[in-house]
Amino acid sequence: MTPRERYLAVLHGGRPDLLPRLPILMQFAAEHIGSYYGAFASDHRVLVEANLRCAEEFGLDQLNTMSDPYRETAGFGAPIEFPRDSVPICLQPPLEADPDLAKLPRPDPLQAPRMRDRIEAVRAYRARAGDRFSIMGWVEGPAAEAADLRGVSNFFVDLLDDPAYADALMARCVETAIEFARPQVAAGADTIGIGDAVASQVSGKVYESLILPHERRLVAALHEMRVHVRLHICGNIRHLLPGIATLGLDLIDIDHMVSLAEARRVLGPRIVLAGNVDPVSCVMRGSPESIAAAVRRCHAEAGDPFMVNAGCEIPAPTPPANLSALCRPIVPA
Numbered sequence: 001m002t003p004r005e006r007y008l009a010v011l012h013g014g015r016p017d018l019l020p021r022l023p024i025l026m027q028f029a030a031e032h033i034g035s036y037y038g039a040f041a042s043d044h045r046v047l048v049e050a051n052l053r054c055a056e057e058f059g060l061d062q063l064n065t066m067s068d069p070y071r072e073t074a075g076f077g078a079p080i081e082f083p084r085d086s087v088p089i090c091l092q093p094p095l096e097a098d099p100d101l102a103k104l105p106r107p108d109p110l111q112a113p114r115m116r117d118r119i120e121a122v123r124a125y126r127a128r129a130g131d132r133f134s135i136m137g138w139v140e141g142p143a144a145e146a147a148d149l150r151g152v153s154n155f156f157v158d159l160l161d162d163p164a165y166a167d168a169l170m171a172r173c174v175e176t177a178i179e180f181a182r183p184q185v186a187a188g189a190d191t192i193g194i195g196d197a198v199a200s201q202v203s204g205k206v207y208e209s210l211i212l213p214h215e216r217r218l219v220a221a222l223h224e225m226r227v228h229v230r231l232h233i234c235g236n237i238r239h240l241l242p243g244i245a246t247l248g249l250d251l252i253d254i255d256h257m258v259s260l261a262e263a264r265r266v267l268g269p270r271i272v273l274a275g276n277v278d279p280v281s282c283v284m285r286g287s288p289e290s291i292a293a294a295v296r297r298c299h300a301e302a303g304d305p306f307m308v309n310a311g312c313e314i315p316a317p318t319p320p321a322n323l324s325a326l327c328r329p330i331v332p333a
Helices: 003-011 027-032 037-042 044-058 071-075 113-129 142-150 152-161 163-187 197-201 204-224 238-244 260-267 279-284 288-302 320-326
Strands: 062-064 134-140 191-195 228-232 251-254 272-275
Touching: 003 134, 027 037, 027 044, 037 044, 044 062, 044 113, 044 320, 071 113, 071 134, 071 142, 071 163, 113 134, 113 163, 134 142, 134 163, 142 152, 142 163, 142 197, 142 204, 152 163, 152 197, 152 204, 163 191, 163 204, 191 204, 204 228, 204 238, 238 260, 251 260, 260 272, 260 288, 272 288, 279 288, 279 320, 288 320
Parallel strands: 062 134, 134 191, 191 228, 228 251, 251 272
Antiparallel strands: none
């Protein structure tokens, strides 16, 4: 099977030749090819080269377009700074000082430079790799993008003190995410990832009443585009699992502090679980033997359908031999 064929086989309920491997690589990938994070985040050519070379060398099955959370935020007008060796910085959230939604521009994904750059990454993957690998586009989830636009603290206050405003803001964020996903799908993405990490910091009640309806709208719109949907909310999401179970996702990343057995019990037998090896204590600091054993334990705990992944991004200082161990081919029993 090709990497894409085995990935789709699992999503469609079939039997792959090997368990698909989906580690999230960003700064690691940039440095592995002798580049740096700032270039990876600001130039799709570096991102594409880094991920393609890592996919070939380590045996990845999906090429991703993740780099940082500020693609849409830049489209909304925020100035973004690109430090050489750390995550890009949003210098001024557009709604931090003035929450007036009427003043917020509507980004055009084909014109906003950072949004267009991600679309170009998908197009370059397809041109260079054809159908060999799965290609994952990416959008920010409603809570994550709202927090980027308002500032995290302001957004959390909005959720409690002005839920109607928070609702309207997240609706705008979802509109933009949908419009950003369309050209990524047209360029060749077979999967769209949704990053909504800030949602892990709210209560289950707030999540289900305010955030979940917007995630549900986004997932439904993506499925209408005939792509698979992967959700990434890193951190402890045990309290969110009952709501997440209603989203109709194809694939979810589970971080290392969440029991895969509990996730399977709550989310059901059909969703693909990806995870949840600890990216720091196990992948970065462990031995190849302990990492391979951890992957086997995760698979046994999660059951099928399952894909290999760490709980979150692979840290940049990870020894290449350790990433190789995480991606060691496993033939399903």
